[in-house]
Amino acid sequence: MTTPPADLLPLAVDIAREAGALAYARRRAGVSIAATKSAVADIVTDADREVETLIRQRLDAARPGDGFLGEESGGGESTTGITWVVDPIDGTVNYAFGIPIYAVSIAAVAGEPVPGEWTALVGVVYNPVTDELFHAVRGEGAWLGEQRLAVTREAPAGALLATGFGYDPATHAGDLARVAKVMPIARDLRRMGSASLDLASVAAGRLDGYFERGLNPWDHAAGALLVEEAGGRVGGIGGGPVGRAMTIAAGPAVFERLVSIITE
Numbered sequence: 001m002t003t004p005p006a007d008l009l010p011l012a013v014d015i016a017r018e019a020g021a022l023a024y025a026r027r028r029a030g031v032s033i034a035a036t037k038s039a040v041a042d043i044v045t046d047a048d049r050e051v052e053t054l055i056r057q058r059l060d061a062a063r064p065g066d067g068f069l070g071e072e073s074g075g076g077e078s079t080t081g082i083t084w085v086v087d088p089i090d091g092t093v094n095y096a097f098g099i100p101i102y103a104v105s106i107a108a109v110a111g112e113p114v115p116g117e118w119t120a121l122v123g124v125v126y127n128p129v130t131d132e133l134f135h136a137v138r139g140e141g142a143w144l145g146e147q148r149l150a151v152t153r154e155a156p157a158g159a160l161l162a163t164g165f166g167y168d169p170a171t172h173a174g175d176l177a178r179v180a181k182v183m184p185i186a187r188d189l190r191r192m193g194s195a196s197l198d199l200a201s202v203a204a205g206r207l208d209g210y211f212e213r214g215l216n217p218w219d220h221a222a223g224a225l226l227v228e229e230a231g232g233r234v235g236g237i238g239g240g241p242v243g244r245a246m247t248i249a250a251g252p253a254v255f256e257r258l259v260s261i262i263t264e
C-alpha cells in the first residue's frame with residue numbers, strides 16, 4: 001500500500017529540526033572548510049557531512065526501504081517508490097563564513113528521483129538560526145508554522161527578485177548577462193546564498209520571483225513544492241521542467257514574465 005504523503009511529514013519535520021540543531025551547534029563551536037568539490041569556491045565542511053549522516057541514519061531507521069539522494073553522500077536505491085532528496089546544509093558558503101542564512105532541506109519524492117520526473121510529496125526547509133520551518137504536503141498547502149503561505153499574486157511595477165551564481169567561474173558571464181536582461185522588471189535583486197530559502201521566500205510572498213542556473217536536485221526539491229503549494233509556479237527554460245539549465249519560481253504573472261525574458 002502506498003504511503004499517504006501527509007504521513008511522511010512528521011518524520012521530515014522531526015529530522016529537519018534535529019539536523020538543524022546539530023548544524024547550528026557546530027557553527028557556534030566553529031567551522032572550518034574540510035574540502036573543495038566541483039570548483040575552488042564549492043566547499044564542504046565537516047558539519048555538512050555530519051548532518052547528512054544524521055539525516056540518512058534517521059531515515060534509514062524509520063523507513064528502511066526508501067531511497068536516498070543527498071548532496072554529500074550520494075544515492076541509495078528505493079524499494080518503496082519513495083526517495084528522500086536531502087541537502088544537509090543549503091547555503092554552505094554562508095555557513096562557513098558565519099552568515100546566518102542557511103537551511104536543512106528535506107523532500108520526499110515518488111517515482112524516479114530525477115527533477116521533472118518525480119512527484120514531490122513532502123518538502124521541509126528549516127533555518128535553525130531564525131527557527132523558521134517551512135513545510136508543504138502535496139495538495140495540502142505550504143506553511144510557515146501555523147501560517148498558510150501564498151505567493152504574491154499581482155505583477156507589481158517592479159518585482160523583488162532573487163538569483164544565485166554557480167561555483168564555476170566559466171558560467172558567471174552568462175549569469176550576469178541574464179541578470180541584466182531581467183533587471184528592467186525588478187524593483188531590486190537579492191543574492192541570499194541558499195536556494196531552498198530563496199524558494200521558501202517566494203512561497204511566503206517575501207520575494208516576487210527567483211531564478212538560477214545550475215541547481216542540483218537537493219537544492220530545489222523541497223522548496224519547489226513549497227512554491228507550488230503556495231499557488232506559485234516552478235519551471236525551467238520555456239516553462240518546461242526544472243533542470244540544471246534553469247530554475248524559475250514565482251507567482252503566476254511574474255513567472256510568465258521571467259520565463260519569457262530568460263528564454264528569449
Ligand code: IPD
Nearest residue numbers: 089090091092164165193194195
Ligand atoms: C548552493 C546554494 C546557493 C546556490 C548554489 C547552490 P550549497 O547550495 O543554494 O544559493 O547559488 O547554486 O549550490 O552548495 O550551499 O548546498
Ligand code: CA
Nearest residue numbers: 071087089090
Ligand atoms: Ca549543501
